[in-house]
Amino acid sequence: MKAPGKKSDSRVWLVWSLVLTAIFCLQGRLQAQDAQYGIEERIPWTTSKVQGSPDPALPYETERAFPQLKFNQPLVVATAPGMKRFFVAERKGKIFSFDYQDQGTSETELFLDLKQHVPELNEIYGMAFHPRFEENGYVYICYVLKPGLPEGTRVSRFKVQDANRLHCNPESEETLIEWLSGGHNGGCLRFGPDGYLYISTGDGGPASPPDIHNAGQDVSNLLSCVLRIDVDQRSQDLPYAIPVDNPFVKLPNVRPEIWAFGFRNPWKMCFDPKSGDLWVGDVGWELWELVYRVEKGGNYGWSIKEGRQPVKPGNQLGPTPILPPTIAHSHREARSITGGYFYGGTRLPDLKDTYIYGDYSTGKLWGLRYENQRVNWHQELANSTLKVTAFAIDDAGEVYIVDIEGGAFHRLAPIKESDHNPDFPTRLSQTGLFESTEKHQVAAGVIPYEINAPAWADYATAERFIALPPDTTIEVVQKRFWNFPKDTVLVKTISLETERGNPQTALRLETQLLHFNGARWQGYSYRWNEDQTDATLVPTEGDSIKLEITDAGHPDGKLNYEWRVSSRAECAVCHTPYQNYLSVLSFEEAQLNRERKFGDIVDNQLRALAHIKVLPESVWNESKGTKAHYLVxxxxxxxxxxxxxxxxxxxxxxxxxxxxxxxxxTIELDASFDLEAMKAVGVTPTQGKFEILGAEVIAPGDPFRSVLLYRMSKLGKGRMPYSGSSIVDVEGTRLIQEWIERLPTRPHELQFEIARQRNRQVNLLEDAIQIEDQDFSGQKLQEVLGTTSGGLMLLNALDRQPMSEDTQKQIVRLATQGENPLVRDLFERFLPEDQRVKRLGQNIDHRALLSLPGDSREGKRLFMEMAGLQCRNCHRVHQHGKELGPDLTQIGKKLSRQELLENIIEPSKKIDEKYFTCVVELRSGKVVSGLLVRRDDAGVVLKDAKNELLEIPVQDVETVVMQKKSLMPDQLLRDLTAEQAAHLLAYLESLK
Structure with missing residues (x-):
C-alpha cells in the first residue's frame, strides 16, 4: 500500500497509528498469553518407553505377497483346474488373473470386464471354475445388481474363449439362478467334492433392523441358505437339476435347492480337503460372529437366534432344529467374520490341516482344527491391520489373505520382529509421561486438554493429556477425520470420590494410555496403588477395584462399588484400530472447541492447540464459522x-x-446428525419393546414410550450405557426425558389406545399421591405398575413430584416386590444392596444350578403363587391349575432333573405336536396366537396364553400357520434367583 504523502490528512495518520498500535499490542498480548500458557514452544517428547506391547507376541504376523500387484477392492479369488493362476474379481466388475508361482510377478491379464457387459452391475461376490474346466471351459460368477430387486443377485455360467482360456467370452452368459438383492447377498460359490455347486445366500436385508424379510427360517425362498445344485444336468423348468439327496426335496413348500439354512450373511465358505466337511463364516449382527461346520439340512438359527443369543424368538422355526455355532466370537474381538481355507502347504508346518479365517473389521486371524466331532485346537494367529474380505489357496495348499483396502495379497509368516517389549513400563512412573506420578504432574511436552461433554462414568471424573512426537502435527484428512502421527499418546486419569460431593476424598483409580503405533491404537491401563504414589499396568484381561462409597442419597448411606478396569480387548471395542476421529473419541473438534483457562488467561482451546501446532491452523480457522460443530x-x-x-x-x-x-x-447418535438422520425418533425398536404400548426408540413428546429412556433408567439386563457404568445417571435421565417431552409429537397408529391408557394412569397416580389411605393408594399404584410405561411414570414422580415419605416408600416397596421384572429393574436402585435381587439372567450355569439343593415345598409355592412364573395358569398338577399345557402330575417320573431344567430353558426344543403354537393373521392385519382347539368352515378357535378361548370367524381369517414353538416363553428362569430355580426344580422332580 502506498504510504501517505505530505498533503495527507492528519486524521489518516491518526488512524494508521491506532491500527499499528493495536497490532503491536495484540502480538504482545498473544506472546504474553503464550508465556502464561506454558506453550510458547512445544517441548519435544518421545514415546519410546511405551512402544511395542507388554503382552507375549502371537506366533505369526502378516507379510506382503506378490508385492508388485495391487487391485481395486478385490472381493473374490478363484483358481482354475489345470492353471497355476489366481483369478481376482474386483468389486466393481473387472476380473484379472496372474501366475501365483512367481512372487515377484507384476503382470496381470484381464479375464473379463463384467461391468461393460452388464452396466447395471453393482458388485461381484463369487466365482468358481467347473471341476472339469479343462474340458468344458466353464466359469460361474455371482454378481449383484442394485438392492431390492427380486432377482437382483444372480449366478451365471460363462465360457472362456476357445482360442485363449485366459479370456472369458461375456456373450456366453447363461443365468442359472437368482434371488433378492439387498445388503446381505452371500454370493460365495464353491464346487464340493461331490461335483455339485454350493451357493451361499444372505437374508437380503440391511445391517439393521435384523432380517427385515424374516427370511432366516423361511425355506420357501432361497434367502439365508447354502444351496446345492447340479449344474451338469437340467430339469424340465430349470437350467440345473436338484440332487436327489438334497435334504428337503420331498418337503412341500420348501425350495429343494436348500442344503442348509438359517444364515445371516454367509461370507466365504470352503470344503475340508480331507473330510469333505463344509465350513462357513457367517457375519453376525449385535453380539456374535460365527463359524459353522455345516451339516446336511442344518438350521443355524438366524434370525430366531444370533448364535445362542435370542433375536426374534417369536419367529416360526424352520423344518429342522437349531444347531449351535462351531465357533462364536464376541464383538469384543470381531465384527465381520470372513471364512477361509484349510492350510495344506509346507512353508508353515505347524499350521498343517488348520482352518484359517479372519475378521474384516479388527484384522485378527485365527486357526482351528476339528476332529472327532469337536474343535480340539483354536488359537489367535495374528493381529493384523488388514481388512480381510477374502482368502485364496493355491494348488500346494498355501493360504493367502486378501485386503480390500490395500488391494493386496498377504500371507502368514512366523513373527520376525515381535512387538512384544519385555521392557514395556509396568509402572506409570516408568512411562516418561509424568514428571511426578505422586503429584500427578505430567512431563514437559505432555499437553493437558479439556472436553465439552464428558461421558457418564458412575460419578468418576477424568483429567486428559496428549503427547505428540517432535516436529509433528495432526493432519486433517476430511473435516472430521484426523490422522495422528505415529507414537501419539493420549492419557486419561480417572478419579472417584469415596464420599460423594467431597472432592478431598477423590482417589485416582486408573490411568489409561492410548498409543498409536502407526497402524492402530493400543490401549493400556495402569491401576493406582492405595498410597496414590504410582500405578501398575493391569494384565491383558483387565482388573477390578472394590471400593466402599459414602453416599447420603443411597438407601444404606454407603455402597460397595466395583470399578471395572477394561481389558485390552475391551479398549479396542470403542477405540477402533483405524486412524480416524472415532478411534480416540474425545479428541475431536466438537469436544475441544471451548473456552479454557490457561493460567490467568481464558482463550479458545482450539486456537491454543493450533498455535503450538498440535492441530493445523485450518481447524481453528474453520471452527470460528457459524456452522462449527460443537458440544456443550x-x-x-x-x-x-x-x-x-x-x-x-x-x-x-x-x-x-x-x-x-x-x-x-442402526440408530445414529452423533450430535451432528439431524433428528431424521438419527433413525431413532419415531422408530420402532429392533431390540425389544419391553412390553411398552406403542414403543419407539425415541417417542417424540412421550418419554414413557421411549425405549431409550427406559434402558437408561433401569438396572440389570438391557441397561444402557452397555459398558463403563453400573449406576443410573439420574441427572442424565432427567435431561433426556425433558428433551423427549419437548420434541414435537407425531401421530401413532395406537394413539387413541395410548392416550386412554395414559389418562387412566395419570388419574390413578394423582389419587394415590393425594390420598393418605395406604390400602386405597396401594391399589391405585399397583394398577399403574402393571405396565412398563406406568413404571416409568412412577419413577418420574418419585424424582420430580412432591409426595410424602410414606408414599415414596410404598411406591418402592410395591414396585420392587412385584413380579414384573421390567418394572422392578426401574426401582431397584432405591433398595439397599442386600435387598437387591441376584438373578440368574440368560447365561445360566446348568451344572451349578443343578448342584444346588432345593425345597420342594417352597418350589410348590412358587409354582402356584408366583405371578412371574405363571405355571399354574398353563399346567395342571393333580386338581390344581389349568390345562393349557401338559399335565405335570407325573412329570418327575418322566424327566430327570437335568431334562426338567433343559425343558424350562428351551421349551420348544422337544415339543408334542398338539402343543404347537397356532398363529392366525386376521384380515385387519392383527395377529393372534394360541393352541389350536378347532378349525372348520365356521372359523378357528384358539386357546390363548391366558387359557381363554378366542373364536375367529372364517371371514376374518387371512392365514393360519402352525409353529413348532411352545407358548411357554424361553428363559423363564432368567429373572429368578438361583435358589428359587432350585426350589422349583425340586418340586417338579417330586411329582412322581
Missing part, C-alpha cells in the same frame, strides 16, 4: 436443551450407535 456440558442449564441432550447422547452412546459401531441397532 449436558448439565449446563444456560445452554439450549436440544444441544445439551444431543451432547449427552454423543458422549455416552454414539461410539456404539453409529455405522459399524457394534451396536445392535
Amino acid at each position: 456440558d449436558p448439565h449446563n442449564t444456560a445452554a439450549a436443551l436440544n444441544l445439551r441432550a444431543r451432547s449427552y447422547l454423543h458422549a455416552n452412546c454414539r461410539h456404539c450407535h453409529r455405522n459399524n459401531g457394534g451396536g445392535g441397532s
Whole structure:
C-alpha cells in the first residue's frame, strides 16, 4: 500500500497509528498469553518407553505377497483346474488373473470386464471354475445388481474363449439362478467334492433392523441358505437339476435347492480337503460372529437366534432344529467374520490341516482344527491391520489373505520382529509421561486438554493429556477425520470420590494410555496403588477395584462399588484400530472447541492447540464459522436443551450407535446428525419393546414410550450405557426425558389406545399421591405398575413430584416386590444392596444350578403363587391349575432333573405336536396366537396364553400357520434367583 504523502490528512495518520498500535499490542498480548500458557514452544517428547506391547507376541504376523500387484477392492479369488493362476474379481466388475508361482510377478491379464457387459452391475461376490474346466471351459460368477430387486443377485455360467482360456467370452452368459438383492447377498460359490455347486445366500436385508424379510427360517425362498445344485444336468423348468439327496426335496413348500439354512450373511465358505466337511463364516449382527461346520439340512438359527443369543424368538422355526455355532466370537474381538481355507502347504508346518479365517473389521486371524466331532485346537494367529474380505489357496495348499483396502495379497509368516517389549513400563512412573506420578504432574511436552461433554462414568471424573512426537502435527484428512502421527499418546486419569460431593476424598483409580503405533491404537491401563504414589499396568484381561462409597442419597448411606478396569480387548471395542476421529473419541473438534483457562488467561482451546501446532491452523480457522460443530456440558442449564441432550447422547452412546459401531441397532447418535438422520425418533425398536404400548426408540413428546429412556433408567439386563457404568445417571435421565417431552409429537397408529391408557394412569397416580389411605393408594399404584410405561411414570414422580415419605416408600416397596421384572429393574436402585435381587439372567450355569439343593415345598409355592412364573395358569398338577399345557402330575417320573431344567430353558426344543403354537393373521392385519382347539368352515378357535378361548370367524381369517414353538416363553428362569430355580426344580422332580 502506498504510504501517505505530505498533503495527507492528519486524521489518516491518526488512524494508521491506532491500527499499528493495536497490532503491536495484540502480538504482545498473544506472546504474553503464550508465556502464561506454558506453550510458547512445544517441548519435544518421545514415546519410546511405551512402544511395542507388554503382552507375549502371537506366533505369526502378516507379510506382503506378490508385492508388485495391487487391485481395486478385490472381493473374490478363484483358481482354475489345470492353471497355476489366481483369478481376482474386483468389486466393481473387472476380473484379472496372474501366475501365483512367481512372487515377484507384476503382470496381470484381464479375464473379463463384467461391468461393460452388464452396466447395471453393482458388485461381484463369487466365482468358481467347473471341476472339469479343462474340458468344458466353464466359469460361474455371482454378481449383484442394485438392492431390492427380486432377482437382483444372480449366478451365471460363462465360457472362456476357445482360442485363449485366459479370456472369458461375456456373450456366453447363461443365468442359472437368482434371488433378492439387498445388503446381505452371500454370493460365495464353491464346487464340493461331490461335483455339485454350493451357493451361499444372505437374508437380503440391511445391517439393521435384523432380517427385515424374516427370511432366516423361511425355506420357501432361497434367502439365508447354502444351496446345492447340479449344474451338469437340467430339469424340465430349470437350467440345473436338484440332487436327489438334497435334504428337503420331498418337503412341500420348501425350495429343494436348500442344503442348509438359517444364515445371516454367509461370507466365504470352503470344503475340508480331507473330510469333505463344509465350513462357513457367517457375519453376525449385535453380539456374535460365527463359524459353522455345516451339516446336511442344518438350521443355524438366524434370525430366531444370533448364535445362542435370542433375536426374534417369536419367529416360526424352520423344518429342522437349531444347531449351535462351531465357533462364536464376541464383538469384543470381531465384527465381520470372513471364512477361509484349510492350510495344506509346507512353508508353515505347524499350521498343517488348520482352518484359517479372519475378521474384516479388527484384522485378527485365527486357526482351528476339528476332529472327532469337536474343535480340539483354536488359537489367535495374528493381529493384523488388514481388512480381510477374502482368502485364496493355491494348488500346494498355501493360504493367502486378501485386503480390500490395500488391494493386496498377504500371507502368514512366523513373527520376525515381535512387538512384544519385555521392557514395556509396568509402572506409570516408568512411562516418561509424568514428571511426578505422586503429584500427578505430567512431563514437559505432555499437553493437558479439556472436553465439552464428558461421558457418564458412575460419578468418576477424568483429567486428559496428549503427547505428540517432535516436529509433528495432526493432519486433517476430511473435516472430521484426523490422522495422528505415529507414537501419539493420549492419557486419561480417572478419579472417584469415596464420599460423594467431597472432592478431598477423590482417589485416582486408573490411568489409561492410548498409543498409536502407526497402524492402530493400543490401549493400556495402569491401576493406582492405595498410597496414590504410582500405578501398575493391569494384565491383558483387565482388573477390578472394590471400593466402599459414602453416599447420603443411597438407601444404606454407603455402597460397595466395583470399578471395572477394561481389558485390552475391551479398549479396542470403542477405540477402533483405524486412524480416524472415532478411534480416540474425545479428541475431536466438537469436544475441544471451548473456552479454557490457561493460567490467568481464558482463550479458545482450539486456537491454543493450533498455535503450538498440535492441530493445523485450518481447524481453528474453520471452527470460528457459524456452522462449527460443537458440544456443550449436558448439565449446563444456560445452554439450549436440544444441544445439551444431543451432547449427552454423543458422549455416552454414539461410539456404539453409529455405522459399524457394534451396536445392535442402526440408530445414529452423533450430535451432528439431524433428528431424521438419527433413525431413532419415531422408530420402532429392533431390540425389544419391553412390553411398552406403542414403543419407539425415541417417542417424540412421550418419554414413557421411549425405549431409550427406559434402558437408561433401569438396572440389570438391557441397561444402557452397555459398558463403563453400573449406576443410573439420574441427572442424565432427567435431561433426556425433558428433551423427549419437548420434541414435537407425531401421530401413532395406537394413539387413541395410548392416550386412554395414559389418562387412566395419570388419574390413578394423582389419587394415590393425594390420598393418605395406604390400602386405597396401594391399589391405585399397583394398577399403574402393571405396565412398563406406568413404571416409568412412577419413577418420574418419585424424582420430580412432591409426595410424602410414606408414599415414596410404598411406591418402592410395591414396585420392587412385584413380579414384573421390567418394572422392578426401574426401582431397584432405591433398595439397599442386600435387598437387591441376584438373578440368574440368560447365561445360566446348568451344572451349578443343578448342584444346588432345593425345597420342594417352597418350589410348590412358587409354582402356584408366583405371578412371574405363571405355571399354574398353563399346567395342571393333580386338581390344581389349568390345562393349557401338559399335565405335570407325573412329570418327575418322566424327566430327570437335568431334562426338567433343559425343558424350562428351551421349551420348544422337544415339543408334542398338539402343543404347537397356532398363529392366525386376521384380515385387519392383527395377529393372534394360541393352541389350536378347532378349525372348520365356521372359523378357528384358539386357546390363548391366558387359557381363554378366542373364536375367529372364517371371514376374518387371512392365514393360519402352525409353529413348532411352545407358548411357554424361553428363559423363564432368567429373572429368578438361583435358589428359587432350585426350589422349583425340586418340586417338579417330586411329582412322581
